[in-house]
Amino acid sequence: xxxxxxxxxxxxxxxxxxxxxxxxxxxxxxxxxxxxxxxxxxxxxxxxxxxxxxxxxxxxxxxxxxxxxxxxxxxxxxxxxxxxxxxxxxxxxxxxxxxxxxxxxxxxxxxxxxxxxxxxxxxxxxxxxxxxxxxxxxxxxxxxxxxxxxxxxxxxxxxxxxxxxxxxxxxxxxxxxxxxxxxxxxxxxxxxxxxxxxxxxxxx
Amino acid sequence: xxxxxxxxxxxxxxxxxxxxxxxxxxxxxxxxxxxxxxxxxxxxxxxxxxxxxxxxxxxxxxxxxxxxxxxxxxxxxxxxxxxxxxxxxxxxxxxxxxxxxxxxxxxxxxxxxxxxxxxxxxxxxxxxxxxxxxxxxxxxxxxxxxxxxxxxxxxxxxxxxxxxxxxxxxxxxxxxxxxxxxxxxxxxxxxxxxxxxxxxxxxx
Numbered sequence: 001x002x003x004x005x006x007x008x009x010x011x012x013x014x015x016x017x018x019x020x021x022x023x024x025x026x027x028x029x030x031x032x033x034x035x036x037x038x039x040x041x042x043x044x045x046x047x048x049x050x051x052x053x054x055x056x057x058x059x060x061x062x063x064x065x066x067x068x069x070x071x072x073x074x075x076x077x078x079x080x081x082x083x084x085x086x087x088x089x090x091x092x093x094x095x096x097x098x099x100x101x102x103x104x105x106x107x108x109x110x111x112x113x114x115x116x117x118x119x120x121x122x123x124x125x126x127x128x129x130x131x132x133x134x135x136x137x138x139x140x141x142x143x144x145x146x147x148x149x150x151x152x153x154x155x156x157x158x159x160x161x162x163x164x165x166x167x168x169x170x171x172x173x174x175x176x177x178x179x180x181x182x183x184x185x186x187x188x189x190x191x192x193x194x195x196x197x198x199x200x201x202x203x204x
Numbered sequence: 205x206x207x208x209x210x211x212x213x214x215x216x217x218x219x220x221x222x223x224x225x226x227x228x229x230x231x232x233x234x235x236x237x238x239x240x241x242x243x244x245x246x247x248x249x250x251x252x253x254x255x256x257x258x259x260x261x262x263x264x265x266x267x268x269x270x271x272x273x274x275x276x277x278x279x280x281x282x283x284x285x286x287x288x289x290x291x292x293x294x295x296x297x298x299x300x301x302x303x304x305x306x307x308x309x310x311x312x313x314x315x316x317x318x319x320x321x322x323x324x325x326x327x328x329x330x331x332x333x334x335x336x337x338x339x340x341x342x343x344x345x346x347x348x349x350x351x352x353x354x355x356x357x358x359x360x361x362x363x364x365x366x367x368x369x370x371x372x373x374x375x376x377x378x379x380x381x382x383x384x385x386x387x388x389x390x391x392x393x394x395x396x397x398x399x400x401x402x403x404x405x406x407x408x
Contacts, residue, residue, distance in 0.1 A: 049299050049336065060288065067294035074287040083278040084264065090271035095253050132253065 003028035005068075007053040008035040011164070013065035014053045016157040017072055020150060022189040024076025066093060073150030085145055092136065092144040092151040096158050099129040107165060119166060126162060126170050130177065137176035148183070156184045207232035209272075211257040212239045215368070217269035218257045220361040221276055224354060226393040228280025270297060277354030289349055296340065296348040296355040300362050303333040307369060323370060330366060330374050334381065341380035352387075360388045 005021070007014035009032040021028050033040065033052070044050050048063045055061070055068040062068055070090075073079040080086055102125045106118040133155060136144055144151040159181060162170045171177045184190055209225070211218035213236040225232050237244065237256070248254050252267045259265070259272040266272055274294075277283040284290055306329045310322040337359060340348055348355040363385060366374045375381045388394055 049302070049333075057288075062288075062291055062295055064295040064298040066298055067291050070294060071287055071291035074291075083275055084261075084266075086278075087266055087271050087275035090274060091266055091268040094268040094270055098253070129253075 002056075002058055004031060004056040005029070005053060006031040006033070006056070008033050008038065010035055011157065011161060015160065016150070016153040017053065017055070017065065017069050018193065019153050019157060019184065019190055020069065020072045020076050020078060022193040023078070023153075023184075023187050024072070025189050026072075026076065066097070069093070069150055069154065073153075078148065078150045078153065080145060080147075080149065089145050089149050089151040092133075093154050095129065096133070096151070096154050099125060100158060100161070103162070103165060122166065123170070126166075130170065130174050134174040134176050137180065142176055142179060142183075152180055153184065156181050206260075206262055208235060208260040209233070209257060210235040210237070210260070212237050212242065214239055215361065215365060219364065220354070220357040221257065221259070221269065221273050222397065223357050223361060223388065223394055224273065224276045224280050224282060226397040227282070227357075227388075227391050228276070229393050230276075230280065270301070273297070273354055273358065277357075282352065282354045282357065284349060284351075284353065293349050293353050293355040296337075297358050299333065300337070300355070300358050303329060304362060304365070307366070311369060326370065327374070330370075334374065334378050338378040338380050341384065346380055346383060346387075356384055357388065360385050 003021070003026060005014060005017055005028055018030060033043070038044075047054060048061060051063065053065055053068060054063050055071070062071060070079065070093075080089070103122055106115065106122045109115040109118050133144075140146045143149060144155070155177065159171050159177060171181065185194065207225070207230060209218060209221055209232055222234060237247070242248075251258060252265065255267065257269055257272060258267050259275070266275060274283065274297075284293070307326055310319065310326045313319040313322050337348075344350045347353060348359070359381065363375050363381060375385065389398065
């Protein structure tokens with residue numbers, strides 16, 4: 001089966017998808033456009049809704065990062081079968097995305113004073129959400145859904161994103177989240193990906 | 205089984221969930237808070253992430269409108285079983301939500317001149333998305349996924365929302381979308397709900 005994930009040469013919305021594909025040992029073509037060169041008109045116009053990421057499997061195309069992540073989870077043992085358990089994980093992922101969206105204004109702010117003010121607000125948002133995520137992980141024996149699932153991957157990569165953007169470690173006071181990061185980093189497929197990450201040149 | 209959907213006395217993000225519950229003939233408690241009185245501190249503080257809607261089933265609680273809608277779809281025959289087919293519908297729903305998000309700035313604008321300008325932008329966005337939705341419905345024999353699913357309900361209720369907010373019928377030039385609206389309105393459960401809708405007082 002041929003698989004292709006097309007995104008930018010950043011982590012962003014695609015990194016949990018990449019992690020899960022590596023976790024599951026599913027070979028895929030990791031195509032990355034240079035964000036500085038975007039939009040590339042002929043590529044953008046060819047996308048179903050003008051946006052990346054897209055995922056292709058044997059020529060079939062899927063857009064929307066959440067839809068792709070959930071599908072890949074279904075192929076890598078990271079999605080339970082019970083509808084209520086699935087729904088609880090959907091909610092967890094969407095709650096995490098709500099927090100990511102709150103990062104956008106900070107990310108695009110240019111004025112240093114304004115950016116510092118917005119950073120404080122984001123850190124308050126992180127506290128609000130992360131204290132709740134931590135509680136959910138405790139209730140689930142270290143995972144959102146009682147065992148490792150796609151929602152856990154989304155949280156780990158979101159933490160990477162926040163730490164990078166805010167230039168500080170937001171998970172320090174959340175032991176369950178920190179343990180989850182260590183567990184996912186220790187997976188052989190993810191470990192190999194991370195080891196190769198720095199040496200791989202972006203495809204642009 | 206006891207079911208409860210808690211939201212505001214508006215259509216918004218919960219209307220497709222209400223429609224699908226009525227479509228499936230699943231009895232539920234349709235609790236609606238008066239938006240003018242929101243936030244009610246003791247209620248907001250009791251919510252998992254401070255936001256409505258929430259859905260309760262035999263005391264179990266679920267938040268996030270997309271997660272709730274998808275779960276209700278799984279209980280009412282509106283979700284296929286194949287993972288790829290499911291993923292295509294997830295993507296359709298998320299594409300529709302991207303369009304809804306573009307409505308927010310227009311919705312909150314106060315200045316009439318600014319609002320008129322933003323309305324033009326929203327109508328352009330509607331064209332961009334609706335021409336693609338229409339194409340997808342054509343390819344699927346009138347539905348996003350080859351037969352009636354939750355993505356179709358989300359599109360129908362989004363069209364209601366857009367028509368209401370923009371004070372014009374955005375679906376006029378899209379025959380497949382218009383036919384889909386008629387089909388869902390003709391369902392006995394939905395029909396009864398719509399007939400009772402005007403006479404029902406909001407629970408606040």
